[in-house]
Amino acid sequence: MITQLLPKEEFRNRLRQTLESHLTLSHPLFNLIMNVENPQLDLLKLTALQGYQLTKYFLGYVESLFFYCPIPIHKRNLLYNLFEEETGYMSKTKNHMTLMQDFLRAINISDEERDKxxxxxxxxxLIKYRLDACNDRNRYHIGAAAVLIASEGQNLEKIGENARHNILGKTYDLSDDDLLFFSVHQKEDVHHVNQGLDLVRDYCVTAQMQKEALDAVDHTCQLFYNMYTGIYEEYAK
Structure with a gap:
């Protein structure tokens, strides 16, 4: 519990610790999806289609955070983030939505099935929580913590020494090109999370704001876990 304003670097460390205390890849869903001995393609498809719902909104979150950002250096970093999302220029790939669509096709999800x-x-x-926070200037720090730290941080997790895309490739015989959405984010989001930590550190100037940002990271990670529970329960019906 924060009762007084924390020094900036201590607050930044607390934000990272809160993120790292939530390991969503420990959810039982991933034990099934990433079982090399017994692949579960239908479950992977269901999970991927729900992940696509998140991807559809992500650019809008960052656009709002860019628009409302009052700190020039962080506004510039958000612009670079937007540019990469839209063009894939810095990763030398494609628009990130296109990368996700390529992955869906690689696991035999048709465009019609995807769009339905x-x-x-x-x-x-999870979508609504982040959308509401990002579109409310008075909750800017909450939106930034939820998207730039908790959400971007989801792509950094590993199982042992392996990133999730490496395991998916082995389990479902997918090529590196099929998995570019994940490998690009696993690399790029190291920078994005660090930039998010810096932004939220600098933006939160009261103990209350710091507490709300920490709570946002914690709550967003829990919402991700809940999303995987919802997928698991839907698959089990």
Whole structure:
């Protein structure tokens, strides 16, 4: 519990510690998806289609955070983030939405099936929480913590020494090109999370703001975990 304003670097460390205390790859869902001996393609497809629901909104989150950002150096970093999302220029790939669509096709999800998919309730809760925070200037620090730290941080997790895309490739016989959405984010989001930590550190100038930002990281990570629970329960029906 924060009762007084923390020094900036201590606050930044607390934000990172809060992120790292939530390991969503420990969810039982991933034990099934990433079981090399017994692949679960239908479950992977369901999970990927829910992940696509998140991807559809992500650029909008960053656009809002860029628009409302009052700190020039951080506004510039958000512009670079937007440019990469839209063009894939810095990673020398493609628009990130296109990369996700390429992955869906690689696991035999048609464009029609992709476009008909709807977010499950827990997925929608995660989408709405971030959308509401990012579009409210008074909750800017909450939106920034939720998107730039908690959400971008999801792509940094590993199982042992292996990133998730390496395991998916082995399990489902997918090529490096098929998995570019994940490998690009696993690399780029190291920088994005660090930039998010710096932004939230600098933006939060009261103990209350610091507490709310820490709570946002914690809550967003929990919403991700809940999303995977919702997928697991839908698959088990």
């Amino acid at each position: 998919a709807e977010p499950l309730p827990n997925t929608l809760e």
